Amino acid sequence: MLNLSINGNRQALDIDPQTPLLWAIRDYVGLTGTKYSCGIAQCGSCTVYLDGAPVRSCITPVSDAVGKEVTTIEGLSTPAGQAVQAAWKELEVVQCGFCQSGQIMSAASLLHRNQKPSDADIDQAMQGNLCRCATYARIRQAIKVAAGKLSGGQS
Amino acid sequence: MNTKQIINLSRRRFVAGSTASLVSLTLGILPSVKAEQREAGPGIAGKAPETAGDFSPNAFLRIDADGMVTVISKHLEMGQGTYTGMATLVAEELDADWDKVRVEGAPADAGRYNNLFWGKAQGTGGSTAMANSWEQMRRAGAAAREMLVQAAAEQWQVDAAQITVSSGVIKHAASGRQAGFGELAELAAKQPVPELIELKDPESFKLIGKHIPRKDSLEKINGQALFTQDIQLPGMLTAVVLHPPRLGAKVLKVDRKGALAVKGVREVIDIPTGVAVVAEGFWQAKLGRDALTVTWDDSKAFDKSSEQILDDYRKLAQKPGLEARKAGDAVTAIAASDTSIESEYSVPFLSHSAMEPMNCVVRIDKDKCEVWNGEQMQTSDQHQIAGLLGLDPKQVHINMLYAGGSFGRRANPAADYLLETVHIAKALKPGTPLKMIWSREDDTHGGYYRPLYLHRLRAALDDQGDPEAWEQRIVGQSILKGTPFESVMVKDGVDMTSVEGAANLPYEIKHIQVDLHSPDLPVPVLWWRSVGSTHTAFAVESFVDELAVKAGQDPLAYRRKLLRSHPRHLAVLNLAAEKAGWGESLGRNRGQGIAVHESFNSYVAQVAEVSVRRDVISVDRVVIAVDCGVAINPDVIEAQMQGGMGFGLSAALFSELTFKDGSVEQSNFNDYRILRIDQMPEVEVYIVPSAEPPTGVGEPATPVIAPAVANAVYAATGQRLRQLPLRLS
Numbered sequence: 001m002l003n004l005s006i007n008g009n010r011q012a013l014d015i016d017p018q019t020p021l022l023w024a025i026r027d028y029v030g031l032t033g034t035k036y037s038c039g040i041a042q043c044g045s046c047t048v049y050l051d052g053a054p055v056r057s058c059i060t061p062v063s064d065a066v067g068k069e070v071t072t073i074e075g076l077s078t079p080a081g082q083a084v085q086a087a088w089k090e091l092e093v094v095q096c097g098f099c100q101s102g103q104i105m106s107a108a109s110l111l112h113r114n115q116k117p118s119d120a121d122i123d124q125a126m127q128g129n130l131c132r133c134a135t136y137a138r139i140r141q142a143i144k145v146a147a148g149k150l151s152g153g154q155s
Numbered sequence: 156m157n158t159k160q161i162i163n164l165s166r167r168r169f170v171a172g173s174t175a176s177l178v179s180l181t182l183g184i185l186p187s188v189k190a191e192q193r194e195a196g197p198g199i200a201g202k203a204p205e206t207a208g209d210f211s212p213n214a215f216l217r218i219d220a221d222g223m224v225t226v227i228s229k230h231l232e233m234g235q236g237t238y239t240g241m242a243t244l245v246a247e248e249l250d251a252d253w254d255k256v257r258v259e260g261a262p263a264d265a266g267r268y269n270n271l272f273w274g275k276a277q278g279t280g281g282s283t284a285m286a287n288s289w290e291q292m293r294r295a296g297a298a299a300r301e302m303l304v305q306a307a308a309e310q311w312q313v314d315a316a317q318i319t320v321s322s323g324v325i326k327h328a329a330s331g332r333q334a335g336f337g338e339l340a341e342l343a344a345k346q347p348v349p350e351l352i353e354l355k356d357p358e359s360f361k362l363i364g365k366h367i368p369r370k371d372s373l374e375k376i377n378g379q380a381l382f383t384q385d386i387q388l389p390g391m392l393t394a395v396v397l398h399p400p401r402l403g404a405k406v407l408k409v410d411r412k413g414a415l416a417v418k419g420v421r422e423v424i425d426i427p428t429g430v431a432v433v434a435e436g437f438w439q440a441k442l443g444r445d446a447l448t449v450t451w452d453d454s455k456a457f458d459k460s461s462e463q464i465l466d467d468y469r470k471l472a473q474k475p476g477l478e479a480r481k482a483g484d485a486v487t488a489i490a491a492s493d494t495s496i497e498s499e500y501s502v503p504f505l506s507h508s509a510m511e512p513m514n515c516v517v518r519i520d521k522d523k524c525e526v527w528n529g530e531q532m533q534t535s536d537q538h539q540i541a542g543l544l545g546l547d548p549k550q551v552h553i554n555m556l557y558a559g560g561s562f563g564r565r566a567n568p569a570a571d572y573l574l575e576t577v578h579i580a581k582a583l584k585p586g587t588p589l590k591m592i593w594s595r596e597d598d599t600h601g602g603y604y605r606p607l608y609l610h611r612l613r614a615a616l617d618d619q620g621d622p623e624a625w626e627q628r629i630v631g632q633s634i635l636k637g638t639p640f641e642s643v644m645v646k647d648g649v650d651m652t653s654v655e656g657a658a659n660l661p662y663e664i665k666h667i668q669v670d671l672h673s674p675d676l677p678v679p680v681l682w683w684r685s686v687g688s689t690h691t692a693f694a695v696e697s698f699v700d701e702l703a704v705k706a707g708q709d710p711l712a713y714r715r716k717l718l719r720s721h722p723r724h725l726a727v728l729n730l731a732a733e734k735a736g737w738g739e740s741l742g743r744n745r746g747q748g749i750a751v752h753e754s755f756n757s758y759v760a761q762v763a764e765v766s767v768r769r770d771v772i773s774v775d776r777v778v779i780a781v782d783c784g785v786a787i788n789p790d791v792i793e794a795q796m797q798g799g800m801g802f803g804l805s806a807a808l809f810s811e812l813t814f815k816d817g818s819v820e821q822s823n824f825n826d827y828r829i830l831r832i833d834q835m836p837e838v839e840v841y842i843v844p845s846a847e848p849p850t851g852v853g854e855p856a857t858p859v860i861a862p863a864v865a866n867a868v869y870a871a872t873g874q875r876l877r878q879l880p881l882r883l884s
Contacts, residue, residue: 016418019438027393027436032385033378035559036437037510038595042824045510073378088376092368092790095798096234097375098382098510098559123833130824132510132560133234134801136835138794 004065006031007075017063021055022046024062025072033073033101037130044129045098047105048072054109073101080111080150087146095133103129107143115151117143214267215295216245218303222323222337224251226292229261229268229277230284231531232371233558233565234798235853236791237284239369241292243787244285247362248296248355251336252323258370260555263533263548278532280566280682282755282851285787289849294352301349306342307334322361357785357846366790371557382559386516386527388588392421394579395440395592397447398429398600401817402457403677406430406449413446423447426578428571433579437592457677457817464607464676464814465501468630472499472611476628476670477648479658483666485613488624492615495624496705500612500694502879504812505605505683506827511559512598515576518588523550528573529558531566535639539570543577562802563682567603568638571679596822604812605683606632610657610694615666620706621716624666627657627694632680633673648673652682656691656754656858661724662699662717678814684802688754688858693879696750696862701875710866711737711749723782724751726843727760730780734841735762744768745775746870750862756850758782758843761800763836763863767871770883772808774836774864779856781840784847792852793840799856800838805829807861808880 004011006029013028020039025031025048034057037045041056048057049071050064076085084107087093094100103126110117110125117125122143131139217225226245232238238258246256261268265275271287300320307325308315311332319326326333357363374380399405411423414432419439424431430449434440489495516527517540524544530536533553541548558565576591583589593601608631615624633650635641644651649658649671658669683689703713711732718724728751731737741747744767751760764776779796786792809828813820821827861879869875874883 016438023436023438027438030387031378032381032387035382035511036384036592037512037559038824040595040823040825043510085376089368089372092372092794094234094369094372094375095236095794096510096558096560097371097380100375101378104376126832128831130510130829130831132508132562132802132829134798134804134830134835135794136801136830136832137797137838139832140835 002062002066004062004070005068006070007072008069013062015062017061019062020058021048021060021062021065021070022057025057025070031072031074035098035101037099042130043099043102044106045102047102047129049105049109052112054106073105076105076108078108078112080146081108083146083149084108084111084142087142087149091138091142091145093135093138093142095135099129099131103131103139107139107146110143111147111150116147215292216249216299218299218336218340220337220340222255222335224249224256224336226256226258227261228258229270230288231260231279231529231555231558231561231565233279233529233531233561235284235795236369236788237279238371239367239791240285240787241288242370243362243367244288244292245296247360248293249300250320250322250361251296253362253367255323256370262555263530263537263551263553265534268533277534278566280531280563282757282854284851285849286756286851290354293354297352297354298349299343301352302343302346303336303339305346306339310339310342363785363787364789367788369791380557382511382557383514383516383527383529384511384559384592386556386590388516388518391516391588391590392433392435392583393437393440393590393592394431394433394576395437395444395594396426396429396431396575396579396597397444397449398597399451399456401451401453402602404451404453404456407452408450410448413448414443417443417446422583424579424582426575428575428578431579433583433589441594457814459676459817460815461503461607461813465609468607468609468674469499471630471672471674472609472628476630476672478668479649479654479671480660480667480669483624485624485626485666485668488666489613489615489626492624494616494705495613496616496701497611497613498698498701498877500610500697500877502608502690502693504607504678504814505806505810506599506812507562507564507683508598508827508829509558509560509562509564512593512595513564513572513601514590514592515573516588516590517576517580518586519544519577519580520586522546523552524577526551526553526573527556528553529561529565530555531558531561532568535568536570536573539574540577543574544581562684563686564603567681568640569679571603572601595824599812599822599827600819602679603681604678605689606634606678606680608690610690612694612698614698614702616702616706620708622662622664622702625660625662625664625668627669628672629653629657629669629691630672630674631690632676632678634680634682634686636673652687654691655687656752657687657695660695661721661753663720664717684799685754685854685857688752689806692750692752692754692858693861693865696752696859697865697875697877700748700862700866700869704869709738714749714751718751723758724753727751727758727780727782730841730843731760731762731778734780734839735764735778737762744871746867746872748863748866748868748870750859750866752855752859754855754858757852757855759796759855759859761856761859761863763860763867765864765867765871767868767883772864772868772881772883774804774808774834776837777839777860777863779838779840780843781852781855782843782845783852783855784845784849786842786845787849789842792842795852796840796856797838799852799854800860801830801835803857803860804834804864806879807864808834811880
């Protein structure tokens with residue numbers, strides 16, 4: 001039995017410890033905001049946090065999450081996370097939306113580390129998150145808007 | 156649920172109208188567009204319907220007792236903003252409160268929910284959603300508004316003419332009475348459906364043309380939006396399929412023991428497309444598939460390589476093909492000219508590679524089948540599934556979910572991944588919900604690609620350097636051959652989707668000849684965002700640039716001269732050039748390129764600025780001008796221009812699907828490369844103000860970027876790149 005804490009809720013899962021965290025979250029816990037798209041850490045759609053640090057859940061064995069706090073898009077509640085989600089809404093970033101949970105998790109993580117990211121910082125932090133709709137222009141803008149709000153209204 | 160439908164459906168009429176067969180699909184997309192527009196489209200704005208009851212507002216909206224307006228979208232939301240657009244049209248004429256409008260997907264029903272440009276077939280494609288719905292949805296909203304007003308007049312015993320509606324509130328100023336939609340919904344349902352409907356003067360639009368929020372944003376931001384991948388049903392099983400490594404190979408022998416030994420694996424099932432492993436969840440099914448041992452019979456498998464195909468096409472391009480356009484005598488004029496020029500352009504196979512790999516959920520019972528899918532072609536899929544199960548199409552209920560991208564892949568007349576799912580579910584205990592998920596590798600190998608194409612272009616210039624003759628020979632597989640669309644959209648052997656963007660060359664040239672070879676190959680092919688224009692725009696707009704260079708003229712001025720009688724092309728061309736600062740020197744290793752192209756009745760021009768460093772092409776800035784008629788939602792249009800261009804930029808710079816001895820060489824995003832954020836240029840979008848009926852925006856930005864970038868690379872380096880993806884040597 002694997003004891004996990006996901007978004008503050010305890011979960012006991014009787015599954016193969018090598019099962020990727022992604023499928024534990026989706027198929028056994030039933031949280032579907034985290035998406036499967038590539039399975040080999042090439043696209044970032046499955047990004048979640050382990051103790052606040054972003055990981056690609058498609059290649060992370062669920063056993064790695066034992067004893068750590070897992071945060072998914074459904075549980076993202078940091079000020080940076082909320083600022084990113086608000087900016088995403090304000091700038092209407094989403095199109096098909098499938099990659100956006102991962103984009104938002106990565107963007108919030110960037111702002112956790114760096115409250116005033118430059119364009120180069122944004123490109124570097126976000127280049128592992130693919131968007132086939134190419135919403136990249138608005139993702140850049142939205143991260144700047146969120147950063148501005150976090151640092152007191154100046155964007 | 157306390158939903159009160161404000162208008163009772165005339166069920167009998169709709170059922171009678173929903174018996175469309177696959178044959179009705181053959182009314183086609185492109186050829187019928189113009190005719191349908193005349194009959195059901197924008198040409199009769201503001202007038203009554205031609206025959207009473209040829210549309211019915213109730214099929215498209217419902218208002219509940221709380222005043223919530225639910226707009227029922229006949230079109231798929233796959234990112235292009237359709238749900239928002241459909242709701243905008245209804246809410247505008249209804250004078251609804253935008254915050255109290257929600258959208259849900261319509262069920263499959265060719266009688267009620269057909270695409271007006273496609274005859275009696277329901278589907279989303281060809282950038283037609285807003286164009287075909289422009290009047291229909293506004294009428295739906297206007298009819299409902301009128302019935303609410305009549306209900307208020309009856310309830311308050313006042314003159315209907317003195318009642319106003321604004322932002323979801325119905326008012327009679329003289330008596331000081333007012334009510335929300337919900338309070339009058341029940342009474343409104345009893346009013347007669349108005350026969351004569353007056354639509355608003357565009358001057359009084361409150362939602363159309365304004366910046367209003369998307370309807371699908373919030374749930375896509377907080378992880379609550381439901382895609383096919385997210386459907387969870389009690390007792391549901393998950394399947395993955397082992398497909399043959401080479402196209403056309405068949406299963407010879409399966410050793411199931413390893414798979415069945417994996418914990419959680421329930422069944423291993425032979426299906427026509429391979430071997431399916433059914434398990435409790437995806438990961439177990441995948442482990443089960445890894446443990447399968449299958450011997451394949453390759454005797455009839457595809458064995459060609461992309462290089463070989465290209466060579467074959469090159470030879471074919473030396474021979475005349477079927478005529479797609481002929482004006483004057485281009486061949487003779489070119490033979491007689493001493494300033495002729497010849498070039499070959501080619502593009503590879505491409506996978507759609509939507510972020511959500513193909514998947515489908517079905518539950519089959521004795522006399523019905525329920526489907527959950529990001530549905531791009533509802534009624535065709537419904538017929539295909541019904542055919543496989545021996546059911547009446549009405550017994551196949553399709554739940555339309557959001558699609559995590561599609562770009563044409565989920566609009567397959569062959570319904571490939573849906574039928575694969577049905578084949579598996581059919582072998583399970585009746586009533587077992589089954590989710591079939593393709594891995595990314597399955598999706599990349601799954602076929603239905605944008606075909607590989609080769610273009611051979613020749614031209615002759617006159618004394619002024621203007622082209623007097625243009626000959627374009629196109630070689631590539633037909634997308635429509637063998638589909639129900641063939642009978643209408645393949646004319647005298649010419650697949651319209653192979654030559655669109657070339658046969659309708661807008662440039663003023665005396666002698667024009669465009670012809671086509673459509674060789675057969677076993678590689679399944681399909682439309683890919685902007686279809687024929689994905690290759691014709693690249694070939695045409697690059698070659699025009701070559702002519703301008705040969706003539707020693709500015710590429711913008713050259714195009715302007717040849718487009719003098721095409722005002723909509725000219726307007727976008729001039730706007731993009733002006734905003735981009737066309738002609739400014741960008742310095743060493745940098746250059747500007749321009750291209751203009753019409754697709755799906757929308758006009759797009761793009762100016763690309765590129766830098767070249769150590770043979771790496773970086774696109775720094777792209778300026779886009781678009782004329783799509785009335786701009787229903789400028790914010791969505793801007794997003795589609797940015798994203799459509801970005802989608803095309805993937806193909807311009809990175810994406811390439813190649814065959815080696817019958818097998819696809821790429822498998823995932825590591826080798827089938829698509830654009831990443833650090834490769835996305837700065838983008839500016841300008842919309843030409845227009846009162847023309849709205850046309851599509853989902854596709855038209857995509858085909859323009861490859862030639863704009865190729866032309867910019869030429870300006871920067873002097874190297875003319877004629878093959879996609881663009882590579883400097």
